[in-house]
Amino acid sequence: MKLLSFIWVLGLLCTPQSWGSTDVCKHTGSCNECILSSASCSWCNAKNFTKSGESEGLRCAVRAELLSRGCDKDHIIDPHGSVNVLQGQPLSESADQESVIQLHPQAINVKLRPGEQRKFRVEFKRAEGYPIDLYYLMDLSYSMKDDLENMKKLGSDIKKALHKVTKSVHIGFGCFVDKTVLPFVSTVKSKLENPCPLRGEKCQPPFSYRHVLSLTSNLTLFQMRVSAENISGNLDMPEGGLDAMLQAAVCTDVIGWRNVTRLLVFASDDVFHSAGDGKLAGIYLPADGHCHLNRNAEYSQSYLYDYPSVGHLVQVLTAANIQPIFAVTSSVVSTYKALSNLIPKSAVGELKEDSSNVVNLISEAYNNLSSTINLEHVNLPKGIHISYDSHCSNSSTLGKAQGQCSGVRINQTVSFDVTLWMDKTLCQQGKQSFQLRVLGFTEELKVDVEPLCACDCKDKELFSDYCSRGLGNYSCGICSCLEGHSGKHCECPLEKHNNDKACWSNSHLLCSGHGRCQCGRCACDVSFRGDLCQCDDTSCERFEGKLCGGITRGVCECGTCKCSDGYTGSACGCSTDTSGCRTNDTLCSGHGSCECNKCKCHPGYYNKWCSECPECQTICKKLTNCAECKAFGKGFLKHNCSSSCQNINVTLAKAPLTGVREKLCKEKGEDFITFLVREEGDFFHVTVEEKQETAPVTKHLILGLTLGIVFIGLLIILAFRITVEIYDRQEYNRFQKERSNAQWNELNNPLYKSATTTVKNPHFIE
Secondary structure, eight states: HHHHHHHHHHHHHOGGGGGOOOOOTTTTOOOHHHHHTTTTTTOOOTTOOOOOOGGGGEEEEEHHHHHHTTGGGGEEEEEOEEEEEOOOOOSBBBTTTSSSSOEOSSSSEEEEETOOOOEEEEEOOOOOOOOEEEEEEEOOSGGGGHHHHHHHHHHHHHHHHHHOSSSSSEEEEEEEEESSTTTOOOOOOHHHHHOOHHHHSSSOOOEEEEEEEEEOOHHHHHHHHHHHHOOOOOSSBBBBBBHHHHHHHHOOOHHHHOEEEEEEEEEEEOOOOOTGGGGGTOOBOOOOOOBBBBBTTTTTTTTOOOOOOOHHHHHHHHHHHHHEEEOOOOHHHHHHHHHHTTTTOOOEEOOTTTTTTTHHHHHHHHHHHHHHHEEEEOOOOTTTEEEEEEEEESSSEEESEEEEOOOOOTTTTEEEEEEEEEEEEGTTTEEEEEEETTTTTOOEEEEEEEEESSOOOOOBBOOOOOTTTSEEEEEEEEEETTTTHHHHHHHHTTTTTOOOOBBBOTTTTBBBGGEEEETTEEOTTTTSTTSSOOOOOOOOOOEEETTTTTTEEEEETTEEEEEEETTTTTTEEEEEGGGGGGGTEEEGGGGGETTTEEEEEEEBBBTTSSBBOOSSSSSSHHHHHHHHHHHSSSSSSSHHHHOOTTTTTEEOOSSSSSSSSSEEEEEEEESSEEEEEEEETTEEEEEEEEEOOOHHHHHHHHHHHHHHHHHHHHHHHHHHHHHHHHHHHHHHHHHHHHHTOOOOOOOOOTOOOOSOOOOOOOOOOO
16 A cells, blocks of 8 residues: 555656646645645745735645745745654563563544545564463363363472463463253252262262362462362353353452453363353343452353453453463364354363373463464554554565564564554544554554644744735745625725626636636646636646646646647647658658557558568468578579579578578468578568488387387277186076086976977867
8 A cells, every 4th residue: 555655646746747637736715625635745834925816725736846846945845754762671581670561652643634644653572471361260160070080280390381481470260051040050959059960979069160279370379279170060061161261361350360461261162152152041131341250259240241252252351461271172172163163362272081281282272372472453543543563473464454574582672663644534532542462462552643634834924024924824835815805915995896797607606617706817736727717728638548648748727628749639639750651761661651659551451561462472471482492492583593582691500590680481382391481671681591301210219110000009909809708708608507516407307498399289189
C-alpha cells in the first residue's frame, strides 16, 4: 500500500500537466479543507497569489504545481506527521536486573495527517531467566484417578524442568468436575456424598471448580495440598473445564498471578461443555466474566451462570496474558487442537493415560510458546489503521495484521516495523491512544496518536488592513469577511452588489455553473477561467492516460490541446518524427504513408515497413538461386551464375550461422539451403551454411535398427505361439487324465441317456 502511494505521489510530481485532472485538491475554500482533502495537497498562503477573478481554491494543489505557479516554498503549508519516542529504555540482557525490559520503546507519540502513513520500529528481546507462573488446573472426574496419583508425585519434576529456564518459578493448583445440577451430576443424596461408581470406593463430593493452592515457590506445600485431594465424579462425558479456566483467569488476586509469564496447564481426558449447554439444567444467564469464589475458594455461582463461550474465554485469557497448555489424552487431542487454533499463544500436548509424561509435555509446550513472538495491538481506536512488517532472523513478512516471528532464541532481538494511518473522522475526536504488546508478556508500548487536521499559518491578523482596512480577518493568505461584505479583499458591500446579471451565461447558468458571482464578476472554480468561467482546461482528450499526452507533448487550453513542436493530433498523441518509418532512406518502402511515426501500409502490403506482400518475393527468395549456384554450383542459375549474380558476394561458413545485423534465410532451391543476408545499398553479402554429408555409418545404423526391430518382433510372436502351444497341451493331458479316472462310463452311468429314442407301433404285427 505504501509503495503504491509513493508511486502515485511520484507520478504527480513528474507529470505537472495532470494536476488539473485530479479532483483531490479541488473545491477547497480554506487551508484546513485543503490538507484534509488529500495527503498530497498543499496550500499557498502568499498574499495576492490568486489573480483577479480566480477562486481562492487555486491555492490548494500539490507542492510541485504551487512552486511552478510562483508560490515561494516558505509560503507553502504542507504539514507532515512525525514519530517521537517518549520513553525508550534499553533492552535487558537478563532477568536478574531490577527492572526487566524486553520491549523497546515503551511510549511514543505519533502525529498523523489524514491519509498519510507513518512508520516506527518496535524491538523485542527475550531476557534470560524471565520469571514464570504456572497454574495446574486438573480434571478430577473419576476417569482421571490414575492421573491424580501420578500428579501427587510429579510436582518437584515440573518445577525442576522450569528451573532450567528461569530461577523464579511459582506454581499453583486448582481442580474441576462439573456443575452440581442435573443432568451433569446426580443429585441423589448418596451420589452427592460419594459419586464413585463402586460402592466400596471413597470419592469426594462433586464441585464445579475449586482453587486449591495459590501460586507459590514452596514446592513442599504444593505437594502436600495436591496429595490431600481425592477423585470425584459426574454423570455425562463432557466436563466443566471452561468454567474453571474462566475463574482461574479473572480471579487474579486469589490465584496470585504476577506480571510475568503466565502459564495455565489444563489436564483432562474428555471434552468440555460450552455456552448453551447450561440450558439443559435450566441455566440461561450467560457467564458474566467476574470472579465468584466463596470462602472455600469454590465457584459458588455455577448453578446460576451458563458455561462461557469459546470467544468469551479467548477474550478473557488474552486480556489476562495467560497462555494455556492443554494436556489431554489421545481420544480428544483433535478437539483441543481445534480449540487451540482459536486461542492465541496456546499449545496442545498428548497426555498418556496416567499423565506420566506431563513434565516433558509442559516443558516442550513452554519452549514452543516462548519461542513464538506475536506483536499485536489493543484498544485500537476506530479510524486508525495499522499494519506490521516482521523482521525475523531468517525471514521477513510485510503488511500483516499482526507481527509474528517463530523460533526466537533467548537474548535474540527481533524487530517489527509498525505502519499507522488514519481517517478524517478522527479529527473530530482529538488525541487518541492504544497499546502494543507481545502475547504472553505483560510489557506494553503506549502509542499516543495526535491528528494533524489544521493549518498553522502563523499569519493571523484580526481586522486586517489587507482586507479593505479592517473589513475582515486575515489568515493563511485569504480574508474572512465580516458580515455584510464579500470579495477577495472584502471590498464588496452586499447591499450594493446584489445584482448578478453580468454573471449569467447564454446557457442560463450562473458563471456557466463553474463559479460564483462576486462583486458583479465571476470567481471561477479551479481549472476554469474566462469572464463567465466558460473555459475548462481539464476537458481535453487524453493520450496514454495523460491530458494532451503530457506536459512534453502539449497543454490543454479551453478544451482543446495545443501541441508542442514535434507532436500533432487531437490529443497530441502523434509524433511528427518519421525515423521509425524509414528503411534505406525510403519512407515505408514506398508502399505506405507515415502516421504518428508508424507506417500505414497500402492495400496488399504488410509488416513494420510495408515491405512484404503475398505476391512479393522476399529478399530470401530473391537470393536463393544466386547463393546456391555460387556456393555449390547448383540450382537454376548454375550455367549463368556470374552474369546473373554480379552484385552478390557469397562465402561459406560452418553451422550454425549467427548474426546480429544479418537476416537469416532458410529456403528450398535444388536442395534446402540456409544463409545469412547483409544488405549494403545495392550490394548483398551472403554467408551460406556448409552442407554436412551423411556418413555411411548413419545409413548402416538406420538399416541395422530396422532389421533389429523386425527380428525382435518375430521373436516375440514365436515365443507367444510356443507358450500357447505348451499351455494347450497341458490342458489336454489333464483332461485325458481326468477322463481315465472316471468311475462310470456311458454304458453303466445311471445319469447317462442315449441320444437315440425307440418308439414301437402298437398296431404293428410281427
